[in-house]
Amino acid sequence: MLTGLHIVFLGGDARHLEIIRSFTDLDANVAVIGFEDLHEQLHEVHYSKLTKEVLRKADILILPVVGTDDHGRVESSFSAETLLLNKEYMSSLPKHAKVYTGIAKSYLKNLCAELGIDLIELFSRDDVAIFNSIPTAEGALMMAIQHTDITIHGSRCMVLGLGRIGLTLAGMLHRLGARVKAGVQKPEEFARAWEMGIEPFNTKDLYDEGVNVDIIFNTVPAHILSSRVLTRIPHHAIIIDLASKPGGTDFRFAEKRGIKA
Numbered sequence: 001m002l003t004g005l006h007i008v009f010l011g012g013d014a015r016h017l018e019i020i021r022s023f024t025d026l027d028a029n030v031a032v033i034g035f036e037d038l039h040e041q042l043h044e045v046h047y048s049k050l051t052k053e054v055l056r057k058a059d060i061l062i063l064p065v066v067g068t069d070d071h072g073r074v075e076s077s078f079s080a081e082t083l084l085l086n087k088e089y090m091s092s093l094p095k096h097a098k099v100y101t102g103i104a105k106s107y108l109k110n111l112c113a114e115l116g117i118d119l120i121e122l123f124s125r126d127d128v129a130i131f132n133s134i135p136t137a138e139g140a141l142m143m144a145i146q147h148t149d150i151t152i153h154g155s156r157c158m159v160l161g162l163g164r165i166g167l168t169l170a171g172m173l174h175r176l177g178a179r180v181k182a183g184v185q186k187p188e189e190f191a192r193a194w195e196m197g198i199e200p201f202n203t204k205d206l207y208d209e210g211v212n213v214d215i216i217f218n219t220v221p222a223h224i225l226s227s228r229v230l231t232r233i234p235h236h237a238i239i240i241d242l243a244s245k246p247g248g249t250d251f252r253f254a255e256k257r258g259i260k261a
Contacts, residue, residue, distance in 0.1 A: 002023060005059050006031070006058050006059045007023055007028050007060045009033065009062045010061060010085065011033070011075050011079070012035075012063075012064045013075075013076075016064070017038075020045060024043065024045060031048050032048065033083065034050070034074070034076035034083050035079065050085075053092075056093070056094065058097050059097055060099075061099045061100070062101075063099065064102070066103050066245070067102070067105065068107055068108045069107070071107065072084050072107055072108075087114075090111050090112070093115075098120060099117055099119045102132075104119055126164070132164075134168060137165060144215050144217075147260060153176055154179070157173050157181075158180075158181050158213045159173070159181075159183070159217045159219070160183040160216065160219060160248070161183065161220040165219045165242060169219070174196060181198065183200075183201060183224075211232050211234075213237055214234075214238070215238050215239075216238070217242060218249060220243055221243040224249075225239060225248055225249040226250055230250060230259060231257070233257075235258050238260045239254060239259060
């Protein structure tokens with residue numbers, strides 16, 4: 001049981017609703033910030049604005065999967081307000097408080113380090129990241145099906161990056177009968193792709209490899225699908241970018257060239 005524990009949720013999406021229900025079932029004191037537009041009513045939960053007073057009581061602060069952007073803004077699917085987690089607010093947390101997120105950008109890391117606050121990045125854990133890769137890959141497949149008029153079976157798919165999400169996604173595509181090739185950088189990734197029956201290539205050769213492809217899934221958080229590379233991508237191709245914002249695609253040029261991204 002979590003009786004007496006004060007937990008504050010700042011921003012988030014539908015995934016956080018499940019976590020909130022679990023915490024209230026375990027008798028924790030839960031406050032939520034940035035949930036005022038949520039259509040359903042959460043029971044035994046305190047709705048609050050972002051104030052120093054509510055943070056002073058927090059034993060745990062739970063942020064969205066990407067904690068903040070590079071300027072401290074926190075995303076919420078259930079609020080139109082701008083949530084800015086700055087030093088003034090963070091310094092209100094008790095010294096024993098812990099901050100949980102999926103992935104922390106340098107802004108949040110530096111702020112927590114400066115204030116001596118424990119920061120836990122859940123996606124640094126392999127088990128969490130691997131389990132999370134499953135719904136992410138399924139969502140990517142759903143988008144591919146929705147936005148194409150071909151079957152995944154027999155389609156020419158490219159997966160850029162063979163991290164946790166890339167591996168799961170490439171495996172799913174392969175099992176569905178797609179012709180999959182994977183852009184990798186490390187020798188061990190090349191070997192893993194080959195072992196899985198997937199055609200590996202080095203991402204430095206992406207310009208040449210993108211000529212004959214139907215669907216591209218990017219997981220690389222770098223500007224990999226540049227305008228130069230996109231000049232080689234077929235007009236009918238679709239790009240689904242799964243990397244953290246701003247992604248790895250030149251979306252402006254893709255739109256200009258008529259490629260759906």
